[in-house]
Amino acid sequence: MRKRSTFFSVVTALIASATIAVAQTPSTPAAPAIQTPAPAASTTASGINWEGAVTFGGIGTSTDGYQGRVAEYTVTDEDALAAIRFMTWGENGGFRYDVSVFNGGDARNQRYAAYLDFSRLVKARVTYRQFPHRLDHDPLTYVDGGSPLGGTFIVRHTDTDPGAAYRVGYGEFDAGVDLNLRNVQFFLGHRRETRSGWHQALTTAHCANCHVVGFSQKMDELTSDLTAGARAHVGPLALEYTFLNRNTEDSADPIQYTYDDAVQPATLQDIFTNRVQYDAGSGPLPVSADPEIRKYSNTLRARFGLPGNGAIYGNFTQSSTKNETQGLSYDYTGAFGRFFLPIGRWASLRADFRRYSIDNDSVFVNVIEPVAVAGLAAGKTYSEAFPNALPATFDFTRESSLNRTPTELGVEFGVRPAKRTFLRFGYGWQEVERDYFEVEKTTTNTIYVAGRSQMGIANARFRFQYEDINDPFLYKHAAWPEILQPYMSPGNSPLTGLQYYSMYESRQADLTAFPTKNAFFEGAVTFAPNARTAITAHYRWRDAQNDELNAGLGGFNSEWGRTVSAPGVDVWIGADDHWALTAGYTYNREELDTMFSTLAFNG
Amino acid sequence: MAGYEQHNHNAWVGVQVYPTSRTEVFANLLWNRADATIRDFGYDGGPYTAQLVGLDFPLHSASMAGFSDLDFGQVGLGGGVNVRMTDQLILNALLNYSKVDDKQPYIEDVTGSYFQFFGGVSWVF
Numbered sequence: 001m002r003k004r005s006t007f008f009s010v011v012t013a014l015i016a017s018a019t020i021a022v023a024q025t026p027s028t029p030a031a032p033a034i035q036t037p038a039p040a041a042s043t044t045a046s047g048i049n050w051e052g053a054v055t056f057g058g059i060g061t062s063t064d065g066y067q068g069r070v071a072e073y074t075v076t077d078e079d080a081l082a083a084i085r086f087m088t089w090g091e092n093g094g095f096r097y098d099v100s101v102f103n104g105g106d107a108r109n110q111r112y113a114a115y116l117d118f119s120r121l122v123k124a125r126v127t128y129r130q131f132p133h134r135l136d137h138d139p140l141t142y143v144d145g146g147s148p149l150g151g152t153f154i155v156r157h158t159d160t161d162p163g164a165a166y167r168v169g170y171g172e173f174d175a176g177v178d179l180n181l182r183n184v185q186f187f188l189g190h191r192r193e194t195r196s197g198w199h200q201a202l203t204t205a206h207c208a209n210c211h212v213v214g215f216s217q218k219m220d221e222l223t224s225d226l227t228a229g230a231r232a233h234v235g236p237l238a239l240e241y242t243f244l245n246r247n248t249e250d251s252a253d254p255i256q257y258t259y260d261d262a263v264q265p266a267t268l269q270d271i272f273t274n275r276v277q278y279d280a281g282s283g284p285l286p287v288s289a290d291p292e293i294r295k296y297s298n299t300l301r302a303r304f305g306l307p308g309n310g311a312i313y314g315n316f317t318q319s320s321t322k323n324e325t326q327g328l329s330y331d332y333t334g335a336f337g338r339f340f341l342p343i344g345r346w347a348s349l350r351a352d353f354r355r356y357s358i359d360n361d362s363v364f365v366n367v368i369e370p371v372a373v374a375g376l377a378a379g380k381t382y383s384e385a386f387p388n389a390l391p392a393t394f395d396f397t398r399e400s401s402l403n404r405t406p407t408e409l410g411v412e413f414g415v416r417p418a419k420r421t422f423l424r425f426g427y428g429w430q431e432v433e434r435d436y437f438e439v440e441k442t443t444t445n446t447i448y449v450a451g452r453s454q455m456g457i458a459n460a461r462f463r464f465q466y467e468d469i470n471d472p473f474l475y476k477h478a479a480w481p482e483i484l485q486p487y488m489s490p491g492n493s494p495l496t497g498l499q500y501y502s503m504y505e506s507r508q509a510d511l512t513a514f515p516t517k518n519a520f521f522e523g524a525v526t527f528a529p530n531a532r533t534a535i536t537a538h539y540r541w542r543d544a545q546n547d548e549l550n551a552g553l554g555g556f557n558s559e560w561g562r563t564v565s566a567p568g569v570d571v572w573i574g575a576d577d578h579w580a581l582t583a584g585y586t587y588n589r590e591e592l593d594t595m596f597s598t599l600a601f602n603g
Numbered sequence: 604m605a606g607y608e609q610h611n612h613n614a615w616v617g618v619q620v621y622p623t624s625r626t627e628v629f630a631n632l633l634w635n636r637a638d639a640t641i642r643d644f645g646y647d648g649g650p651y652t653a654q655l656v657g658l659d660f661p662l663h664s665a666s667m668a669g670f671s672d673l674d675f676g677q678v679g680l681g682g683g684v685n686v687r688m689t690d691q692l693i694l695n696a697l698l699n700y701s702k703v704d705d706k707q708p709y710i711e712d713v714t715g716s717y718f719q720f721f722g723g724v725s726w727v728f
Contacts, residue, residue, distance in 0.1 A: 057723020
């Protein structure tokens with residue numbers, strides 16, 4: 001029987017390895033009626049029982065059109081490639097091993113894995129894989145636009161590498177070892193993830209024109225993890241501690257680019273240098289630079305068993321993520337607890353508690369405010385040129401809307417009213433407090449009922465959930481500004497009407513992508529008239545609405561809503577031991593209702 | 604109310620046949636069709652195009668109809684045969700055809716396809 005499994009595992013592995021029909025491979029049906037007797041496993045003189053398979057083959061590919069979508073993660077070079085796969089596994093007493101090797105004839109298509117088990121006292125694993133990821137190349141041609149005003153009063157683009165096909169190679173190395181003593185286990189792991197190749201980087205020069213520029217940017221990114229910890233079991237108490245240290249950096253040098261001269265776009269006079277933070281006079285500046293990120297976390301988990309199969313669970317996590325380039329930190333501290341208590345044979349009670357806080361450093365943004373080199377504002381910053389209309393400085397402190405302290409409580413009552421029938425009734429409460437946002441507190445009340453039952457040839461399950469959300473996260477004053485001054489100001493002043501630099505502040509409508517009411521239902525029914533046939537019909541529905549925005553403002557209706565409806569059916573037929581069929585269909589319809597707002601301004 | 608609407612169809616069929624005790628034949632089909640669009644977008648760009656002396660930026664056209672229409676199709680067709688010549692020797696052949704059809708290119712046309720063949724021999728020990 002093991003040999004027969006090998007027969008199909010080789011085939012299945014080749015399908016995946018050769019990146020052919022990975023997603024389309026149907027589920028393996030009931031074991032076929034192959035009567036070939038399996039020869040006994042090989043045994044060496046040392047007594048090791050081992051088995052395996054080796055495959056040699058070739059891959060040929062023909063392509064047409066853009067490969068970035070149809071073969072986003074697949075090697076489709078039109079060269080004949082040799083492929084090899086080798087698998088072996090075996091055991092000797094308490095020692096077990098399992099080794100597999102695949103190489104698809106291309107460095108971007110290879111996988112290796114080895115698992116070793118020494119009498120369950122020491123377990124070790126090593127894996128490595130590599131695959132390509134094609135990235136899009138934005139042609140930028142759609143941004144171009146012109147005007148009859150002369151000069152450089154246009155939007156234009158420059159793609160410095162128009163023929164480039166962007167792609168990165170993804171590599172992942174993962175290794176770990178577990179040491180299992182009597183009541184204590186120690187584990188140690190190391191993971192390295194690399195992304196190497198080229199991607200597109202974009203930047204824009206302003207004022208003289210809107211000039212969007214695309215570059216080929218090298219990527220040489222490494223993420224390295226070290227994980228260590230221990231587990232202990234003492235009577236009804238189980239404890240686990242895990243430490244993680246992660247470092248991410250991109251060692252590729254950023255593109256250096258000299259931005260356009262900030263001249264007046266129509267007259268080309270050099271009088272706009274105080275309207276930008278940098279221009280040609282600043283010299284070459286870095287584009288698309290990635291910071292170095294370091295993260296560490298400490299996690300403590302515990303479980304205490306209670307009489308009668310009850311239990312108390314809990315965990316505590318503390319982590320810190322730091323942008324080493326800028327010296328900014330993101331801290332997380334959280335705790336979770338769960339109490340579970342069976343009530344006789346027919347019911348159970350569960351209660352959950354969770355609270356965590358996210359603290360993101362505030363950032364002082366020191367805006368570069370150069371002076372104009374010519375014109376009426378020569379020698380003045382932009383604020384100094386318009387002292388009555390603008391603040392004294394554009395410096396500001398960015399305080400993160402990510403800062404928050406959510407608290408969650410939940411309780412669930414489970415009951416088994418009949419044989420093979422289970423029902424769960426639950427209630428949840430969540431409160432999210434934010435430090436630096438106009439929506440300071442969001443409260444959510446959730447109720448749900450779920451169940452599953454088996455009745456004869458039918459098996460059904462369902463869940464209905466309803467959430468009532470008070471003050472969901474939204475963007476206040478996000479859209480619909482006052483109308484700009486509909487004529488040009490004479491000279492530089494007086495600026496009588498609403499000017500472009502004030503239009504953002506004049507926005508009136510609140511927008512959000514979060515509901516105040518959220519209803520959800522999912523259900524599935526499976527009919528299995530015999531052991532070789534199963535038909536499942538399933539349906540999922542969600543209706544999320546927010547009717548508490550400043551609807552009706554100025555005649556605009558800013559209500560928000562999202563509805564999702566997704567029916568489907570799956571069929572499995574294994575008529576006899578010689579053939580099997582799986583088929584399915586799903587449909588998903590999603591509708592979003594929202595206010596659209598676009599600022600009509602030409603910069 | 605303006606909004607965004609999308610439809611997504613997915614269907615698949617897989618067949619696995621063992622005509623003899625030493626032969627496995629399989630085939631599978633995956634089909635996807637999806638479309639999405641802005642709807643009921645009552646944008647009137649007339650006043651802006653009149654004010655701004657003939658700028659021809661897309662957002663200043665008189666209508667946004669069809670601005671973000673997407674119409675996307677994908678098909679994957681695969682098949683193969685494995686023949687066990689002896690207890691140790693297996694012959695493998697696989698074919699796969701995949702195609703993406705971008706019927707309404709947005710930023711760029713991502714239509715493309717590839718045909719891939721694998722032939723090999725396996726030795727089981």
